[in-house]
Amino acid sequence: MAPSVLIVGAGPAGLILAIILRQNGIAVRIIDKEPTYRPGSRGSGIQPRTLELYDILxxxxxxxxxxxxxxxxxxxxxGKIEPTSTARLGEWVDPTPDVPYSNALSLSQDEHEEILRTHLQTLSCSVELGSELRKFEHFSDRVVAHIFKTDSDGNEVEETTTFGWLVGTDGAHSVVRKQLGLSFLGETRTEQQIALGDIIVEEGVKLNLWHMWSVPPKLIALRSGGATSKKFMFAYTGRPEHIADKTITRDEFIQDFYAITGRHDVKFGPTSWLSNYRPNLRMVDKMRDGRVLIAGDAAHCHSPTGGQGLNSSVQDAANLGxxxxxxxxxxxxxxxxxxxGEERLRVIAQMLQLTTDLFHKTFASLHSADKSDDSGWKRGGDLAMLGVNYCGSSIIQEEPDAVAGSAYMEAEGGRVQAGYRAPDAPGLIHSGTPTTxxxxxxxxxxxxxxFGGDLEAVGKFPQGAVRVVEVLPQGHSVGALAGSxxxxxxREGHAYTGYKLQSDGFTVVMVRPDGVVGAVAHDTEGVERYFQKIFI
Structure with a gap:
């Protein structure tokens, strides 16, 4: 079966999109212009909302x-070997039945992507390296892509192939976005250059900590690669202006590290990648033009503070897939x-503001005389992304009294509500087996x-596109529901409790494939009205 979707770019957004499409039985081709997979820890934070999606996936x-x-x-x-303070970037949040993943995980991005590629391979799809999209033509019924591949002898071969859809997940310098002529509004902070890289630390620092030295306006941070890994990602800002825009070398970093920290007891090994980063604060004003769409960094760039970039890219793919x-x-x-685009652009605009504000706080703390002020480094809260919502969307069926607030705002009173994440519920028993x-x-x-009642109208919807689950109250014997x-x-009561529902009522909660509540209804007419927004 010929691929119907071409995905350009094999970072997290492209890989997640490919996984979702393959789980839906859609033929996919995913390409990347790089000849090898990119090394580097880069974006290591995986937020709770992304962990929930990964559970579903x-x-x-x-x-x-x-x-x-x-x-x-x-x-x-x-010059000091012992730290003056040690604090978590975010307060620890105890898991609950409805929020089982309440704390972010840290994982090197190259390892993260390898896991996603391995999962994609189980769905009979693999990334094609060394394949570069240079141009395309899009029509009302197809997209013609011109892909340039380099063979084993170094010869370049052009391939022209037709697809039903093209999705650009090809990063901040996206060829797809540029050829569509989409605006990329915002600014580049040229005055705030950050040298980045991965380096082995042989001795001198604990592996299970992040480490930071600040001598305003200079700062060096070493981000741990794990409790048993000697690989650290460094971030270094405040380099002299005349070299700030040049990629640092290993020897230059080590020399500056010793000069700033006075810690000659720290011994370094090799580097695996080095880069120079300038904060880009930009986003597009639309994410679709006919049969061509963009996602991830191709659609939005922002400060790395807050760990929202990779996660926002994954959420783009989940929404689109x-x-x-x-x-x-x-x-x-x-x-x-x-x-x-209607749903994601509202979220991205809020995310851009959130990460930019945090970026300003972080850099302000570099110049603060109060060394105990950690406000610029605090994370958690909204950054967990559990409150990211699609309120106000044309395909969300909200209650008449619903008021669209911030795109990063949890549902009022914790009740299940259209536009927000669907909570988890463990302790369910299906066919004698526990499930969630x-x-x-x-x-x-x-x-x-x-939750209670019957629903004859379920059979009217496309077969395989809607799955009906009757959730019986605690203590009720499992009966038979026609068409279910x-x-x-x-059995443990977490579903009714977590969804704030009474066991003697009738409520229908429609959960989209991306784990978002599309509608909450109390009769058949409400269910039909929602699905009329989705299906033909």
Whole structure:
């Protein structure tokens, strides 16, 4: 079967999109212009909301096996071996049944991407390296892509192939975005250059801490690669202006490290990558033009503070994937794809403001005389992304009294509400086996949760695109529901409690394939009205 979707760029956004499309049975081709996979820890933070998506996708066990909770940050005075203070970037949050992943994980991005590629391979799809999209033509019914590949002899070969859809996840310098002529509004902070790289630290610092030395306006931080890894990512800002825009060498970094920290007891090994970073604070004003779409860094760039970049890219892919799959299957009109940019641009604008404000606080702390002021380094809260919502979307069926607030804002009173994340619920029993709602949710169908009552209208929707789950109250015997694929007893009561529902009422919660509540209804008419927004 010829691929119907071409994904350009094999970072987290492209890989997640490919996984979702393949789980939906869509033929995919994913290419990357680099001849080898990029090394480097880069974006290491995986936020709780992304962990929830990974649970639904089925990749979470592999991520949790190697990922670690973000360690504390140790701050030092120059020349001192013992830290002056040690504090967590964010307060520890105890997991709950409805929020089982309440704390971010840290995992080197190259290891993260390898896990995603391995999972994609189980779905019969692999990344094609050394394949560069240089131009394309898009029409009302197809996209013609011109892909240039380099063979084993170094010869360049042009391939012209037709696809149904093209998605650019090809980074901040996106060829797809540029050829579409999309605006990339914002600014580049040329005055705040940051030297980055991965370096082995042989001795002198603890492996299970992040370390920071600040001599305003200079700062050096070493970010731990894990409790057993000697690999650290360094971030160094405040280099002399005349060399600030040049990529630092290993020897230059080590020389400056000793000069700033006075810590000659720290011994370094080799580097695996080095880069120079200038904060770009930019976003597009639309994410779709006909059959061509963009996601991830191709659509938005921002400060790395707060760990939102990689996670926002993954959430782009989660939002787009199920919609593109339905359109490609002929179950939804192409207009459904307009809701992708409608929903994500509101979130990205808020995220850009959030990370920029945090960036300013972080740099202000470098010049603060108060060495105990950690406000610029505090994380957690909204940055966990559990409150990211799509309120006000044209395909979300909200209650009449709903008020759209911030794009980073949890549902009022903790109740289940259209536009917000669907909570988890462990302790469900299906066919005698324990399960959870996150295990039941999947990227290939809507999940209709029935809390009490019956729903004959379910059979009217496309087969395989809607999965009905009757959630019986604690203590109720499992009966049979006509047309239902699954019946589960809420044996531990977490579903009814977490969704703030009474056991004697009738409520239908429609959960989208990306784990977002599309609608909460109390009758058949409300269910039909929601799905009319989605299906043809």
């Amino acid at each position: 089925g990749v979470l066990p592999a991520i949790r096996e190697v990922g670690e909770f973000v360690p504390p940050m140790a701050r030092y005075e120059p 199920w919609k593109l799959a339905l359109v490609q299957k002929g179950l939804a009109a192409p207009a459904l794809l307009d809701s992708y 709602l996150f295990t039941i949710f999947n990227t290939a169908s809507h999940t209709v949760l029935l 694929a699954l019946v589960a007893e809420d």
